[in-house]
Amino acid sequence: MPGQAEAPTGAVGGAVPDPGAMVPAPFTLSAKRQDTTDTWTLELEPRGGERLTFAPGQFTMLSMFGTGEVPISISGGGGGEAGEGPLVHTVRAVGLATRAICDAPVGAALGVRGPFGRAWPVHELEGADVLVIAGGIGLAPLRPAIRALLARRERYGRLLLLYGGRSPEQLLYPGELERWAARGLDVAITVDSAGPAWLGHVGVVPQLVHRARFDAARAVALLCGPEVMMRFTFSALARAGVGSDRVYASMERNMQCGIGHCGHCQLGPTLVCRDGPVYRWSELEPWLAIREL
Amino acid sequence: MQELDELIAAAPIFAGLAPEHLSLIAGCASNERFDAGEYLFREGAAAERFYLIRRGAVALEVDAPGRGALVIETLHQGDVAGWSWLFEPYRWELDARASEPTGVVGFDGLCLRGKCELDHELGYQLMRRFAASLTERLQATRMQLLDIYGHAGTG
Numbered sequence: 384m385p386g387q388a389e390a391p392t393g394a395v396g397g398a399v400p401d402p403g404a405m406v407p408a409p410f411t412l413s414a415k416r417q418d419t420t421d422t423w424t425l426e427l428e429p430r431g432g433e434r435l436t437f438a439p440g441q442f443t444m445l446s447m448f449g450t451g452e453v454p455i456s457i458s459g460g461g462g463g464e465a466g467e468g469p470l471v472h473t474v475r476a477v478g479l480a481t482r483a484i485c486d487a488p489v490g491a492a493l494g495v496r497g498p499f500g501r502a503w504p505v506h507e508l509e510g511a512d513v514l515v516i517a518g519g520i521g522l523a524p525l526r527p528a529i530r531a532l533l534a535r536r537e538r539y540g541r542l543l544l545l546y547g548g549r550s551p552e553q554l555l556y557p558g559e560l561e562r563w564a565a566r567g568l569d570v571a572i573t574v575d576s577a578g579p580a581w582l583g584h585v586g587v588v589p590q591l592v593h594r595a596r597f598d599a600a601r602a603v604a605l606l607c608g609p610e611v612m613m614r615f616t617f618s619a620l621a622r623a624g625v626g627s628d629r630v631y632a633s634m635e636r637n638m639q640c641g642i643g644h645c646g647h648c649q650l651g652p653t654l655v656c657r658d659g660p661v662y663r664w665s666e667l668e669p670w671l672a673i674r675e676l
Numbered sequence: 677m678q679e680l681d682e683l684i685a686a687a688p689i690f691a692g693l694a695p696e697h698l699s700l701i702a703g704c705a706s707n708e709r710f711d712a713g714e715y716l717f718r719e720g721a722a723a724e725r726f727y728l729i730r731r732g733a734v735a736l737e738v739d740a741p742g743r744g745a746l747v748i749e750t751l752h753q754g755d756v757a758g759w760s761w762l763f764e765p766y767r768w769e770l771d772a773r774a775s776e777p778t779g780v781v782g783f784d785g786l787c788l789r790g791k792c793e794l795d796h797e798l799g800y801q802l803m804r805r806f807a808a809s810l811t812e813r814l815q816a817t818r819m820q821l822l823d824i825y826g827h828a829g830t831g
Contacts, residue, residue, distance in 0.1 A: 519825035549825040575820045577747045579737065582775055585750040587819045594752060609824040615815070 404642050407446050407494025408432065412487050413469050419553045421476045422520060423485040426460065426469035427493060435461045435470050435495070438502030439527035440633060440661045444641045445472060446494035447487060451480030454638040454656070456524035457498060470495070473523035473555065499641040501661045503528040503605055503631060512540040512597040514625075515568075516616055518547045518588055518608025522555045524633050524660075525607050529563060536567045541597050543569045547588035547612065550574050551581050571595065588612055589619035599624030606664075607633040614671065617664055630664035650676055680705050683781055687728050689756050689805050697798045704787035710774035716757055717768045724766070724785050726758030732778025737771040748820075749813070750775065759806060761785025 410427040417423050429435070435443070437457050446452035459471035476485040487493065505528055513532060517525050532542055544563065548554045551574055564570045571591045573584040584591070588608070602625050606613045613632050620630055636648035636655040643657030651670035653659065670676050681702045684690055690698060708727070710716060716727055716734060727734075734757050737745040748770070751757050757772050762785070792799030 547825070549823070553825065575823070575825065579735070579745045579747060579773075581747060582733075583750075584752070585735065585747045587816045589819075590816055594754075611819065611822060611824050615819060 404496060404499075405640065407444070407452070407496050410470065410493050410495045412489055412491045412493055415485075415487075415489060418473065418555050421485075422473060422555070423476070424458070424471060424473045425484070425487075425493075426471055427495065428469050429495075430492070434468075435498055437461050437498035437527075439505055439531050440503035440524055441498040441500050442524070442638075442641075442660060443470075443472070443495050443497035443499065444638075445474070445484060446496075447480060447483040448492065448494060450483040451478075452494065452496075452639075453478075453480045453484070454499075454641065456633070456660075458523040458526045459530070473520065473526075475520050496641055499656055501659060503633075503661055505531045508532075508603050509535075509538045510540065510601065512543070512602040514543045514545060514592075514595065514597060514602060514604040514620075516545045516588060516592070516604055516606045516608070518612040518616075519549065519553070520555065521606075521608030521612075521633070522546055525605060526556065526559075528605060529568065533563060533566050533568060540601060541569065542567060543571065543595055543597060545571050545573075545588055545591040545595060547573045547591070547608070548575070551577055551583070569595075587615070589615045592616060592619035592623060602629065604630045605632075606630060610635075610671075627665040627668055628663060631661055632664055632667060633660045634662060634667065635660065680707065680781060683730065684728070687756075687781075688754050689728065689809060691805075693801055697795075697801060700791050700795070700798060701783070701788065704784040704791070705781050706784075708780050708782040710778045710780065712774055712776050712778075714774050716772040716774065716780070718771050719768050721768050722766060723758065723760035723768045726756060726761050726783050726785055727772075727780040728783070729753055729755050729757060730779040730781060732780075733775045734778060735773050735775045737773055739771065745771065745773075749816070756806075756809060758785075759810065761789070762803075762806060 409430040411430055412425055413428045414426040415423055442454050442456045444452050445455045455472045455474055458473045460468045461470055474481055474484055476482040515525050515529055532539060560570050573586050573591055577585050604620055604625055606616055617630055634655050636650055638648040638656040639645050641656045643654045648655040684702050685698050729751055731753055734751040735747045736749045737747055739745050760766060760768050792802060
């Protein structure tokens with residue numbers, strides 16, 4: 384059964400961060416694929432040195448030199464058990480830095496710092512029914528966790544993915560969703576709106592929780608998506624009998640240094656870049672109730 | 677095939693009702709089946725029935741000129757399609773289309789409204805349950821209106 388979210392395995396982890404953690408390593412954009420109108424999946428190879436080893440749920444600080452740096456969850460690749468091959472980031476172009484990163488041509492140099500942060504407690508979920516619950520681009524940080532769960536499928540009870548998006552055209556990784564389903568993941572998808580050709584579910588993610596079949600007594604949920612979605616989803620989980628100590632969520636705040644120095648990402652007494660982004664819901668609950676945070 | 681009484685007693689919308697009330701409700705019910713593409717009801721028509729979905733799926737649609745039918749919600753096993761039979765002016769405000777072969781328990785709303793008039797306890801219990809369903813669906817609609825996946829940070 385679950386314990387604490389896993390300790391960071393990257394550059395962060397001690398009281399005195401490694402000063403070298405502030406220096407971006409140069410990576411080459413080796414491939415890119417447009418997922419939706421504003422979202423791209425990028426593959427990055429290190430220019431010298433080894434591939435990054437990360438745990439599912441960790442993030443890097445990704446930069447386009449001369450433009451800016453942003454925290455982006457790792458969605459695959461690397462050199463560890465969460466995936467192999469080029470480092471994969473799925474990025475939504477919403478501002479200056481992310482737009483520049485998404486616009487970068489194959490072969491361009493990008494800066495990478497990290498990996499940073501606490502990971503999903505994948506290894507501590509053995510024997511549990513695991514609900515992976517994603518909204519929008521929130522599926523990207525959960526992708527390595529899904530791959531790790533499926534790599535040891537026999538060690539878990541029911542594995543469910545409840546995934547919500549804006550419309551059928553805005554769903555991420557459609558081919559992989561089918562492959563995951565074939566490997567033992569129960570996939571339920573809902574969209575906010577659709578045309579009559581869409582034969583799937585139209586509605587919101589908490590409604591999928593009501594319909595999902597799992598053993599609440601041994602269920603653990605991993606949540607990632609817009610905070611509003613996660614709050615309502617947690618309410619649905621609580622009504623279904625899944626307590627706040629068995630729900631984990633990946634939080635987003637204004638992360639800038641990635642190593643717990645600058646304080647921009649403070650959430651209550653914690654720093655999201657260092658103590659998160661993955662938290663147990665029971666840790667978060669007191670702070671989510673304070674609107675100023 | 678399961679008896680109607682059992683299906684009704686097992687439906688979430690009727691959970692906790694007294695046996696005599698379940699029996700009254702079952703007296704207004706019948707099994708029905710809709711082919712894929714067939715409409716359970718159409719906007720503007722008299723709302724005299726409602727449906728408990730046994731299997732399949734129902735799309736609630738609004739027809740928008742120039743855009744065609746927009747699916748605003750889908751209903752699945754255990755859901756109830758139709759509230760307008762309960763509230764004046766008893767007209768459907770949406771289209772409900774079976775998006776796949778769909779089996780339902782259909783209820784005669786006129787019959788049930790009449791029983792509610794005679795037995796206000798039944799009316800109160802039904803109103804409580806439909807209000808809870810309405811609240812849940814209203815909350816979901818509010819989330820959809822927020823367009824939470826359409827907004828993001830600025831990094």
